[in-house]
Amino acid sequence: MLIYSKDFLKRLRSWTTKHNIHLIADEIMTGFGRTGLPFAHQHAGIEPDFVCLAKGLTGGWLPMSAVLTTNKIYNLFYADFEDNKSFLHSHTHSGNTLAAAVALECLKVLEEENIYSGVDLMEPVLYELMLDVAQKTKRLTNIRNIGAIVAADLVLDKNQQAGRYGYKVFQEAIKLGAFLRPLGNTIYWLPPLNTHKNVLLQLNDITIHAINQAFNH
The missing domain is CATH 3.40.640.10 (Type I PLP-dependent aspartate aminotransferase-like (Major domain))
Structure with missing residues (x-):
């Protein structure tokens, strides 16, 4: 992306x-x-x-x-x-x-409902939450975002290059109620434009757990 x-x-x-x-x-x-x-x-x-x-x-x-x-x-x-x-x-x-x-x-x-203004407020929140995921899992790089879009690439070890780790993260997140459809090994969030911050915090927690589970299997 x-x-x-x-x-x-x-x-x-x-x-x-x-x-x-x-x-x-x-x-x-x-x-x-x-x-x-x-x-x-x-x-x-x-x-x-x-x-x-x-x-x-x-x-x-x-x-x-x-x-x-x-x-x-x-x-x-x-x-x-x-x-x-x-x-x-x-x-x-x-x-x-x-x-x-x-x-x-x-x-x-x-x-x-001033949705456009709400997206401007959501933008830095999404970036900080994805950065938090990166810092806690040590498995994300190249974070980029604009508006209500944020994406990052999974960091793979040499022996993991051929693995579908994005799909593994997706599978783990589904179990916890989040649909993190990957683009290859790129993870991204595109929440509804009127999403409340508490839901974004849940998404943050689920993403951290899903990444940790995917790489620990």
């Missing part, structure tokens, strides 16, 4: 613009407050040509996705049918009124 710097994103936007290449921002996981702003690309002050959205759009309650684009691109396809330039697209699950209603309520909650 990589967290791109503002400088990299700005230079990427500049390069794609120079070479007339569309920049697509995949905000399916990061969109709607996960990084502390509505969209992650806003941290760099850039405007992509396309933004892919899902997950947070309905708070995970119902499947729904959307693609945003610029007026310039939209107008390339906006015309009367007879002009044969329309972008015709439909699929089986389009027009889901229930999902749309849930999405509208989720957007309202994000604003009315």
Whole structure:
């Protein structure tokens, strides 16, 4: 799990613009407050040509996705049918009124309950708790975080390089009630954006126990 710097994103936007290449921002996981702003690309002050959205759009309650684009691109396809330039697209699950209603309520909650501000407060807490895990287990390195995302890599001995220790940590955490789905040997937390600190403390304890158990077996 990589967290791109503002400088990299700005230079990427500049390069794609120079070479007339569309920049697509995949905000399916990061969109709607996960990084502390509505969209992650806003941290760099850039405007992509396309933004892919899902997950947070309905708070995970119902499947729904959307693609945003610029007026310039939209107008390339906006015309009367007879002009044969329309972008015709439909699929089986389009027009889901229930999902749309849930999405509208989720957007309202994000604003009315100041979720974005809460994520800003959660960011340093997540970092400190993951750092605590690293210090107590001696098995984590390269801690990185932004908003309500924090990740770290497991430290493996030479004779452990081929082992699936991330999966072992996952198995131990499940027994204690936490779903720590690993990315290889990278451990990460993506708690709900309105998670209380006492729940994060529980997650901290479970992660420490799971790592210790995984490496002691």
